[in-house]
Amino acid sequence: DQQVKQNSPSLSVQEGRISILNCDYTNSMFDYFLWYKKYPAEGPTFLISISSIKDKNEDGRFTVFLNKSAKHLSLHIVPSQPGDSAVYFCAASAWGNKLVFGAGTILRVKS
Amino acid sequence: EAGVAQSPRYKIIEKRQSVAFWCNPISGHATLYWYQQILGQGPKLLIQFQNNGVVDDSQLPKDRFSAERLKGVDSTLKIQPAKLEDSAVYLCASSLAGDSYEQYFGPGTRLTVT
Numbered sequence: 001d002q003q004v005k006q007n008s009p010s011l012s013v014q015e016g017r018i019s020i021l022n023c024d025y026t027n028s029m030f031d032y033f034l035w036y037k038k039y040p041a042e043g044p045t046f047l048i049s050i051s052s053i054k055d056k057n058e059d060g061r062f063t064v065f066l067n068k069s070a071k072h073l074s075l076h077i078v079p080s081q082p083g084d085s086a087v088y089f090c091a092a093s094a095w096g097n098k099l100v101f102g103a104g105t106i107l108r109v110k111s
Numbered sequence: 112e113a114g115v116a117q118s119p120r121y122k123i124i125e126k127r128q129s130v131a132f133w134c135n136p137i138s139g140h141a142t143l144y145w146y147q148q149i150l151g152q153g154p155k156l157l158i159q160f161q162n163n164g165v166v167d168d169s170q171l172p173k174d175r176f177s178a179e180r181l182k183g184v185d186s187t188l189k190i191q192p193a194k195l196e197d198s199a200v201y202l203c204a205s206s207l208a209g210d211s212y213e214q215y216f217g218p219g220t221r222l223t224v225t
Contacts (some may be wrong), residue, residue, distance in 0.1 A: 004153070034212055043115070043202055043216025044154070089153050093212060098167055101153030 006102035023090030115217035129191040136205030
């Protein structure tokens with residue numbers, strides 16, 4: 001069962017514009033959410049996270065929004081840069097237990 | 112600070128053969144994870160160690176997969192015998208503590224079973 005879903009396999013954005021990556025989850029027990037970024041031939045690297053007690057977390061160009069009622073979170077990248085081109089994974093955890101990952105979204109930022 | 116090391120980076124074997132992967136976590140990280148990432152999917156946890164004890168192996172196919180973490184540092188993941196559906200990238204990650212959400216991943220081992 002896919003508890004974490006990233007329904008857009010890929011996204012293409014022009015440099016300087018906003019990138020919005022979406023993630024939906026089904027398990028209401030998830031209380032912590034993370035985004036990881038992965039370049040080819042490398043392991044995923046942690047990008048940003050949010051606890052369920054918040055609805056927004058910001059770190060530089062990256063902002064994550066959480067809508068608990070809709071069981072939806074999104075990652076905004078503003079402005080997008082060519083170096084942001086990568087696969088982005090959404091992940092969730094319940095009570096500090098194992099991370100459940102989505103299938104990923106390939107982001108291409110065109111210069 | 113050195114990152115998580117994994118070897119080999121690539122491995123091609125025939126079905127029914129055996130294979131082993133090695134992982135050296137970041138120094139001082141008590142928790143070590145092995146993930147399987149099949150093409151087009153996200154990483155799936157196979158096994159989690161806290162020091163040298165197993166915390167979660169609920170998704171490890173124990174009839175063919177085994178893992179150990181001797182002395183609470185390095186770890187080895189073994190598949191015996193391999194099946195075609197085991198073709199995937201095997202990722203090792205480590206974190207300071209078991210409830211640390213920031214996991215640091217190695218580059219992975221790409222396994223192809225023919």
